[in-house]
Amino acid sequence: DYSPVVFNRKIEKSTHEWGYGIINAGSSGLIENMDISYMTGDGIYSGSVKAKGSVYHSSVEISGCRVSYCRRNGITLTSSKGVKILNTSVHHIGSYGGLSGTNPQSGIDLEYEDGVSDRGNVFIDGCEFYECTRRGITASNTNPPVPDNFILRNSTFSKADVMLNNMPRGMSKSVIGCIVNHS
Numbered sequence: 001d002y003s004p005v006v007f008n009r010k011i012e013k014s015t016h017e018w019g020y021g022i023i024n025a026g027s028s029g030l031i032e033n034m035d036i037s038y039m040t041g042d043g044i045y046s047g048s049v050k051a052k053g054s055v056y057h058s059s060v061e062i063s064g065c066r067v068s069y070c071r072r073n074g075i076t077l078t079s080s081k082g083v084k085i086l087n088t089s090v091h092h093i094g095s096y097g098g099l100s101g102t103n104p105q106s107g108i109d110l111e112y113e114d115g116v117s118d119r120g121n122v123f124i125d126g127c128e129f130y131e132c133t134r135r136g137i138t139a140s141n142t143n144p145p146v147p148d149n150f151i152l153r154n155s156t157f158s159k160a161d162v163m164l165n166n167m168p169r170g171m172s173k174s175v176i177g178c179i180v181n182h183s
Contacts, residue, residue, distance in 0.1 A: 016040035017072045017102045025049045026056025028081075033064045038097070042109075043067035043090075047078025048116040055116055057081045062088055069097045073109040074132070079116035087126045091160075094133025105133040107160055112146050121149040129160040136160030153177055 006012075019040030022031060026049040036043040044067060048058045058080040065088045067074040074090035077083055085108070094105030107129040110122065129136035136157040139146065148171045152162070157180045164173060 028059040037068045039070040042073045043070045074107045078114040079118035081120040089128045106135040106138040107132045110139040122147045127155040130158040132160035
């Protein structure tokens, strides 16, 4: 649905890139065994938030989920105290299945420029990324602060590469036992 939206009492056209399947804003918990598809924005959006002078930190584990056919990103991570993504499949992100994608069109997008500055950890293990219009994982839009620790392990990328730019201040960055195949 790309119908106009009301913003500041005016009717405006919208890209609907904020059409999230699940939004986790300043909460902790588990997202497990979910099928999330055909979102106009992100399948899952998770991060900490500032509200009324306080910061509410997010920490989440995403496990055994299947995220597909989302126009913007499969999973977007903004600042948080820690994120684990385990045994999750992210595929057909961006311009697929009749959808016209909107950038960044990545399986996972690290967007730590939200001003909360949690500098938590991101741990990704046993995941599968394929058919992502731009990237399987991208941190190219991220300005410091970035996650303190970024670990990507035992994951497969097919027609979905990994781009970890602008992560110079992370304490550790590891990519271990992954397969990247563009055929």
